[in-house]
Amino acid sequence: MRSCLFIFTKRRKGREDVPKQRNEKSIKAEELYRQGWKLVDIAKKLGVPSGTVRRWKSNYNWDGQSERSDKIKVNVRKRGGQPNNKNATGLPGNTHAVKHGLFAKYLPQEVFGIVKELEEKQPIDILWENITLTYANLLHAQRILFVENKEDSNVYVTSQGDNGISYEHQTAWDKQGRSFAAIARIQGELRQMIKTYDEMTRSDLITEEQRLRIDSIKAKLGNDNVNRTESALDEYLEKLGDNINGTE
Known part of the structure; x- marks a missing residue:
């Protein structure tokens, strides 16, 4: 009984080591994805469900670890202010961006000028x-x-009205x-x-x-x-x- 279990286990492990041949559509889908296509459009193009395309993307790691990290870093940088925008800079605890951004947006120009003079x-x-x-x-x-x-x-x-004064x-x-x-x-x-x-x-x-x-x-x-x-x-x-x- 023990020998049978051992042989069965070895056979399963051996089968997993054999690389699975990729679907031709999955290869084409990855090529389209790297060209900038959206997953939904890729699914329509190849005539497959969008869930299948998402599964291919996850299983075959289309983005890659390094590219994914770079994408996250780019997204973080985009969350900052505009280039050369002084309102978005300052030391920790500096409310310059909040103060001037809101004041300049809602206060009349004359009042905003006085605020800057009082700083x-x-x-x-x-x-x-x-x-x-x-x-x-x-x-x-x-x-x-x-x-x-x-x-x-x-x-x-x-x-003063119709009824008198x-x-x-x-x-x-x-x-x-x-x-x-x-x-x-x-x-x-x-x-x-x-x-x-x-x-x-x-x-x-x-x-x-x-x-x-x-x-x-x-x-x-x-x-x-x-x-x-x-x-x-x-x-x-x-x-x-x-x-x-x-x-x-």
């Missing part, structure tokens, strides 16, 4: 400019919302209340920005000029405490307003 600015400098701009708007708002006396009132047309009467009290609310909101935003700027000056990356801005403020106020009182902040705002008016 070199540091966040702390942008914050300082916002502090001065916010306080300048605060001074301007106080002039607009000024109430002369208790008789100071205004009447505005709110709507609607008016809104603002008394001096109404105007004063809205003025206080608007000014308080701006002052709250300004105080928060000043506090944030003070915290940013503690970084080792800021310049001496940036640090001296807040140091000068503290020296004038005579208080190095970050949680300064309301009166100290008001005094600072007044001094900042004098600086703004002095530059006009």
